[in-house]
Amino acid sequence: MTDRVSDEPRSWRRELVDSMVDAAMLLSSDGRVLAVNGAARDLLSMPAGDGASGSRDSLTDPELLRAVAEVRRTAAPVTVDTSDGNRYLRASASMVSDETLLLISDRTQEKRVEELRRDFVVNASHELKTPVTSIQTLAEALTVVVHEQPERVPALVARLSDEAERLAALVHDLLDLRRLEERGPLEREPVDLAELARQVVGSQVGRAEAAGVEVWVEAPDHVLVAGVAGDLEVIVKNLVVNAIKYNQVGGTAQVRVRPRERDVELVVEDTGIGIPQPDLPRIFERFYRVDTARSRETGGTGLGLSIVRHAVEHHGGSIQVESCLGEGSTFTVRLPGERDLGDA
Numbered sequence: 203m204t205d206r207v208s209d210e211p212r213s214w215r216r217e218l219v220d221s222m223v224d225a226a227m228l229l230s231s232d233g234r235v236l237a238v239n240g241a242a243r244d245l246l247s248m249p250a251g252d253g254a255s256g257s258r259d260s261l262t263d264p265e266l267l268r269a270v271a272e273v274r275r276t277a278a279p280v281t282v283d284t285s286d287g288n289r290y291l292r293a294s295a296s297m298v299s300d301e302t303l304l305l306i307s308d309r310t311q312e313k314r315v316e317e318l319r320r321d322f323v324v325n326a327s328h329e330l331k332t333p334v335t336s337i338q339t340l341a342e343a344l345t346v347v348v349h350e351q352p353e354r355v356p357a358l359v360a361r362l363s364d365e366a367e368r369l370a371a372l373v374h375d376l377l378d379l380r381r382l383e384e385r386g387p388l389e390r391e392p393v394d395l396a397e398l399a400r401q402v403v404g405s406q407v408g409r410a411e412a413a414g415v416e417v418w419v420e421a422p423d424h425v426l427v428a429g430v431a432g433d434l435e436v437i438v439k440n441l442v443v444n445a446i447k448y449n450q451v452g453g454t455a456q457v458r459v460r461p462r463e464r465d466v467e468l469v470v471e472d473t474g475i476g477i478p479q480p481d482l483p484r485i486f487e488r489f490y491r492v493d494t495a496r497s498r499e500t501g502g503t504g505l506g507l508s509i510v511r512h513a514v515e516h517h518g519g520s521i522q523v524e525s526c527l528g529e530g531s532t533f534t535v536r537l538p539g540e541r542d543l544g545d546a
């Protein structure tokens with residue numbers, strides 16, 4: 203008789219909890235797990251149930267246990283956050299008759315985005331502080347030097363101008379990154395990547411000559427991709443500028459554009475300083491630099507490649523890098539060809 207009485211509501215509960223889309227579990231007044239659905243098992247890494255009863259399951263997370271105890275004590279709903287180091291969960295506990303219902307949601311992704319944002323603000327403020335402080339110091343020095351040592355003025359003004367340029371580049375890159383991150387679906391149109399590569403390389407000839415690097419493009423007359431011209435220019439320009447900046451006197455930077463069967467390939471290959479293998483997976487992160495001094499010296503912001511990656515991914519493309527220290531690097535970008543516009 204007792205069995206029958208306890209079995210009936212138990213299966214009813216199980217059905218209710220199973221029918222919920224969100225992770226849910228129901229606990230008895232003495233803390234036993236009466237029912238738990240698949241989503242909750244996944245989130246709490248509980249072994250799959252035998253389908254007969256949840257009684258062999260137990261709740262072990264201390265925060266969740268605390269929530270269950272508190273809701274039972276106060277009868278008011280309680281919300282807690284918990285983590286096993288990998289996953290971040292939020293659970294709300296409430297009383298349903300004399301049992302406790304726990305609803306659990308996975309906040310891992312949200313938490314990662316929050317962390318990324320926080321790191322970004324910290325890093326961006328730090329990066330901005332450097333040129334701003336230099337500009338302040340140089341401006342103060344100028345007000346004194348202009349009267350007492352006027353011969354030093356040109357050198358100070360040149361440094362001031364360099365720092366202002368660095369600040370402008372940083373603000374420009376930060377805005378580019380924000381624009382790429384926050385915008386909706388792309389309005390793509392056919393863009394001639396071969397022509398664009400020739401234009402970009404043409405605009406960097408002065409920089410290449412100053413660095414003693416020879417730069418050229420190998421491409422058919424026209425290669426059409428489905429994209430946003432401004433973004434594609436940002437991609438090519440950042441890669442070409444890096445191929446010149448991280449090169450050596452007498453080195454080369456080669457840009458190749460070629461149509462492939464389903465997409466278009468852009469390769470930027472240099473004979474520069476190369477990138478150590480352990481750094482390769484990190485160079486697309488914001489503000490990551492292999493050699494901070496060299497990046498700063500050459501006006502780098504540490505944002506170029508993360509902007510490139512965002513722009514490429516937004517286009518549904520991919521980017522890969524191969525590099526050999528002291529010998530050079532090759533960045534290969536694949537972008538959807540023009541016919542992708544027709545398919546869409």
Ligand code: ADP
Nearest residue numbers: 444448485491492493497502503504505506507
């Ligand atoms: P930066 O503004 O510092 O150039 P990027 O995001 O464009 O920032 O690049 C990140 C880092 O990757 C650079 O600081 C540099 O150390 C390395 N890097 C990028 N491109 C090259 C390249 N072609 N050759 C060698 N190192 C490179």
